[in-house]
């Protein structure tokens with residue numbers, strides 16, 4: 001009797017079928033059912049609804065039927081088959097139901113990532129593609145970028161924008177799970193690379209990122225390319241969520257926000273990155289105080305500093321904050337003649353006409 005659970009993902013150029021026994025024909029899978037052995041059923045998957053939805057597109061039976069019938073023959077393993085649209089297929093077997101679930105989820109997430117990346121490439125112009133290729137080449141050549149920032153896998157092709165670092169595909173999946181407030185993941189090869197993002201990636205790179213984020217790793221072992229996903233995830237969460245290895249602040253005598261203002265004025269990128277890694281949203285929004293009111297973003301814009309302008313926005317500096325004269329960061333970027341800074345600020349909703357000026361002060365716009 002055929003015993004097959006089919007998970008069908010015709011995404012990008014790959015779809016995945018999952019069967020109890022890889023040797024079985026998918027076509028007659030509908031024979032399954034009615035022979036379930038409830039007490040042996042595997043645990044329900046938290047992703048059952050999602051898979052059920054996808055299976056509507058396939059000819060396979062509901063998941064519970066396929067799995068249940070499989071449990072009648074304990075010698076069977078939990079297999080899955082990856083089939084490309086060109087007809088190639090790869091059969092895999094896991095000894096545990098849970099293992100297979102993990103594999104399928106991991107493959108699904110990578111297919112999804114590819115699909116999302118490809119969506120953004122559809123509108124690329126030929127010129128855009130060429131300039132992106134140059135940008136990618138430049139990013140790859142930055143110091144430290146030949147190895148994954150977290151596990152040293154060679155030739156990483158995923159980026160974390162706000163961290164300014166490159167990582168392997170497995171680590172990128174873990175970064176994505178941390179949330180965009182911790183790491184903004186982007187594909188080197190599949191996504192667009194506008195100038196401001198390229199500039200951030202070229203300014204930081206894996207070496208500088210790890211000077212900051214892996215300052216003190218004593219007592220911990222960094223994952224290798226061969227490490228398990230679990231080991232990599234533990235490391236990545238310790239590094240970016242718990243900030244266990246983070247470079248300490250240079251001083252605790254001066255408020256972080258004031259140190260940030262100084263670091264921006266001095267164009268000290270390493271210090272800016274360190275302070276942003278430590279800072280709360282409130283701290284990074286600190287200004288020069290009453291009578292001035294400029295934030296770090298005003299200063300970065302005034303200096304036409306594209307990298308700092310972009311980083312400060314990602315780390316939560318308010319684009320709508322106006323100084324004591326009622327001027328927005330955009331007014332400063334325009335005065336500095338920085339098209340890139342102006343573009344970034346407009347993109348994030350910075351008011352173009354400044355704010356209500358303080359009485360007695362004249363706008364420079």
Ligand SMILES: [Zn+2]
Nearest residue numbers: 148151168171
């Ligand atoms: Zn990695």
